[in-house]
Amino acid sequence: MAIKLPIFMDYHSTTPVDPRVIEEMLPYFNEKFGNAASRSHSFGWTAEEAVDYARERIAKLINAQSEKEIVFTSGATESDNIALKGVAEFYKDKGNHIITSVIEHKAILDTCKRLEKEGCEVTYLTPTKEGLIEPEMVANAITDKTILVSIMLANNEIGTVQPLEAIGKITREKGVLLHSDAVQGIGKVPFDVQKMNVDLCSITAHKMYGPKGIGALYVRRSKPRVRLVAQMDGGGHERGMRSGTLNVPGIVGFGKAAAIMMEDGAKDNARILALRERLRTKLQAGIEEAIVNGSMEHRLPGNLNISFSFVEGEAMMMAIKDVAVSSGSACTSASLEPSYVLRALGVGDEMAHSSIRFGLGRWTTEEEVDYVANLVIDKVKHLRNMSPLYEMYKDGIDLKSVQWVAH
């Protein structure tokens, strides 16, 4: 069978909506279009019922005690904002210290920057060279002013999965709240808010085969009951935590996506992991100096972040333009700075510039993996043939000993 191009291998950026999700959403656009906040007629009741059902399904996926702990938002960026700003504001008399890591998503980092301007103190933990935040790092950073720790479940670039259960044990013991931006890991690696003592977590539908524009914030209701100050003023929806008319079709789709994850997740993940390993072994067998960034052991099944030494990431992406991937190369961003996540691992800027992130998912096939592996091997050869660094490496010159003229 001929392979269909372009190939999508960027499942960390977003995912296609599962057809089963779309099917369940459709009636809520025109047939059951009521406002879930309308208490006076059946249109409203039908919508509210659908929303509550979705809430239950999402609560179940993360093992929340009650569906009332799910607050719908526009996506994980908003969830992160409410969690951090809302907690900081509510608990400001208790303390002003927040602990997070340098490899968090910008939705966390930039929110922390804002909070610093407003008087909060933030500790940014640096991960190990494997890309992991160790529980002791968190324990050592906690002071009597600490109110919140925010550590992601899985990293969006290198796919490393953080030891949340061990971190949760520490935060619970010290009476500090634990928030996790869980968007990349939900349904892909074990996640259980009770077992891990997570008090708040951000989720989004579009990373798990649901629609864009709908997310949720889990807010624990007991032991401890988490309080926060709403960041959006209005009709007091979502138990006063997030005003705004609910996106009912989106919520219905989110719920269905969660239910599918519950049902098929384990099977899906095993298949995706096998494909990822097939891709990795082929690439590393066919290309010398192809180095995986981040822990192989604690990693999302669908993530492969790999640096092809002596080849620049954007040139690589251009050479494989029929394959959608992403790179930590500076050239892919407007800032001209390479990936801050890879830099935090200490892999060196030149390796960050050479990194490619492959993201595999529900519809990745073995044929696609084989096609991509062969293409990448071929193009790395091609690009190395025109790389002065590769020639120097082959001539036995230590690139670190060269006096480069930085510009």
Add this chain to the structure above:
Amino acid sequence: MAYSDKVVEHAENPRNVGTLDKDDPNVGTGLVGAPACGDVMRLQIRVNDDGVIEDAKFKTFGCGSAIASSSLATEWIKGKKVEEAEAIKNSDIVTELNLPPVKIHCSVLAEDAIKSAIADYRAKKAAKEA
């Protein structure tokens, strides 16, 4: 990110990729940029007795625009007098390849590479004549 057709064309079919003997007295080598910055260009010229660049080769570690800029640079300088090649400005490359603002540094690097190769050639020549 959308690339201009000319950048794509050069990046896919780069001209004059290769290596000249850096120990040849008539060859000038320029190596500019740094791996940590994400681009390194090596541009080499071989100059004949009439002061004409009879061959030019490059190798580049960098994005598509960097590869295209160096490819174009070698194409332009081949057959030119050293002084003419020296007069090439990065803005000429920007115009020819339609480079967006974030890629202007690629053209700057290509101009630097030409100048650096010429300087190396002249230094060798001066050393020989001395």
